[in-house]
Amino acid sequence: MREFIGHKMTLTVEEKGDVxxxxxxxxxxxxxxxxxxxxxHRYTKGKVVGFVPMDFEPFEYVPFxxxxxxxxxxxxxxxxxxxxxxxxxxxxxxxxxxxxxxRDEACDYGTKGELRTVDGKLLRTVFKDLLFGDYPTKEATxxxxxxxxxxxxxxxxxxxxxxxxxxxxxxxAGSNEETAG
Numbered sequence: 518m519r520e521f522i523g524h525k526m527t528l529t530v531e532e533k534g535d536v537x538x539x540x541x542x543x544x545x546x547x548x549x550x551x552x553x554x555x556x557x558h559r560y561t562k563g564k565v566v567g568f569v570p571m572d573f574e575p576f577e578y579v580p581f582x583x584x585x586x587x588x589x590x591x592x593x594x595x596x597x598x599x600x601x602x603x604x605x606x607x608x609x610x611x612x613x614x615x616x617x618x619x620r621d622e623a624c625d626y627g628t629k630g631e632l633r634t635v636d637g638k639l640l641r642t643v644f645k646d647l648l649f650g651d652y653p654t655k656e657a658t659x660x661x662x663x664x665x666x667x668x669x670x671x672x673x674x675x676x677x678x679x680x681x682x683x684x685x686x687x688x689x690a691g692s693n694e695e696t697a698g
């Protein structure tokens with residue numbers, strides 16, 4: 518939190534609500550905020566449930582747009598693409614929809630806007646059970662144990678399997694009744 522010192526902040530504190538001021542210091546336990554009354558107030562970090570910097574962005578902002586196409590006439594549910602960039606051009610849709618073999622004149626397409634403005638229900642549908650990256654293979658991690666099942670690297674099992682994304686009753690430890698005893 519040291520990068521916020523000297524900047525105007527809004528803190529959401531348990532039992533207090535939102536407080537606004539300039540962060541003047543912090544340590545392992547407390548945040549010190551100079552509020553509008555000119556006094557410095559300290560807040561226990563454990564009681565701070567949210568914070569927003571008001572006069573700067575601590576992280577690089579990268580806009581992402583959600584492109585979507587569908588065809589109600591044919592019953593096609595459509596596809597979505599998350600694209601990085603400051604805006605969307607007509608050529609982006611040609612690249613996005615070009616590989617579709619079922620594309621015709623009845624297709625409806627457009628952008629839902631930047632991700633930060635897209636409805637949460639739609640984002641939940643788009644991102645549900647989405648996995649970024651690939652699981653490592655045994656050959657790539659031969660230096661140590663990853664605890665990954667051998668079938669993960671098989672090309673037959675590259676698609677989604679039943680139960681994927683669910684936590685096992687044993688907390689994901691990988692043990693079952695046969696190997697436990």
